[in-house]
Amino acid sequence: MSKIIVYEHCNFSGINREFTSSVPSLVAESFNDCVSSLKVIGNPWVAFTDVNYGGTHYVFEEGEYPTLERNDAFSSLDIITEELTNPQITLYEHVNYEGRSLVLTTETNLYYGTFNDVASSHKVQRGAWVLYEHANKGGTQMVARASQDVPRYDWFNDRVSHACPLKAGKATIKAEVLWGQKKEQTRSITTDSICGLNYGEHEQSFSTELTREYEGSVTDSISFSNSTQITWGTSTSVDISPVKAEHNFSLSNTFTVQKGSSNTRTERKKFHINLPTKIPPRTKLTVNILRKEVDVKVPVKMTIQSGSHSVVEFGEYRCQAGNSITTEYKEERI
Incomplete structure (x- = not known):
């Protein structure tokens, strides 16, 4: 939301007031002729030396103003509400x-x-x-x-x-992941195998423990429409807790994506494998170590707020992960 914060003294000190709509009279706000510094967030504001938007005026675009050309002189404030993207x-x-x-x-x-x-x-x-x-x-x-x-x-x-x-303030983006429209593909890849053999006629004890370290990665990205109003380098936060919970990713619940880049994180995991202590007669026991690869695609509704105006666009969130390790046991008669 666009707003202005006015301060009694320079360098944002003293008493302050915050406004999100035009103020025809700072007298009514008990803040007349005392503004010495200010901050603007979002659309520009116009400060007037007289009440009811009269007298000399000064324009302030988004930013911080620790000192002012006219100190202790403003009596009314007016917010610019026009759409400023195509003047x-x-x-x-x-x-x-x-x-x-x-x-x-x-x-x-x-x-x-x-x-x-x-x-x-x-x-x-x-x-x-x-x-x-x-x-x-x-x-x-x-x-x-x-x-x-x-x-x-x-x-x-x-x-x-x-x-x-006049230029609008920096746009803010709210990203809503539409999990109900998720598309997902999974596959399992064998990365290692361990065998235990019993050629005898009786059950045999067979005990071994193996420790392996495997490497997997998780890549998050958002694609934007070709006609997007989102500028290069703009970032937004995405809630990935549903996909994290479903696939047991050891990641934070949110990540910040920047247009033009993706987030890739690599994990190394130690995995302990214990063969059973008993192997049936004439049996080959195979333990396969599997890496589960997941490719998730979900539409994202992005609300771009620029000043007092908002635009809705749709993109796509994609998560490609291969950091889930599982085991698969198979017995074969020999």
């Missing part, structure tokens, strides 16, 4: 959206083109933007938001020199 704004040369126009979808320094200090009105098709008086984000600024078209600039007329779209 677009149209600047117009004259008021009422007339004259030449310029469509922008990325940050642009107008000083390098023919539209510097020209704009007199704008329409925002998508997202939210900050328009600056000077190049390189300098001077006075104006926030431009979708559904809030401005047909006339007043004091900002013919002064726009830089335009920058």
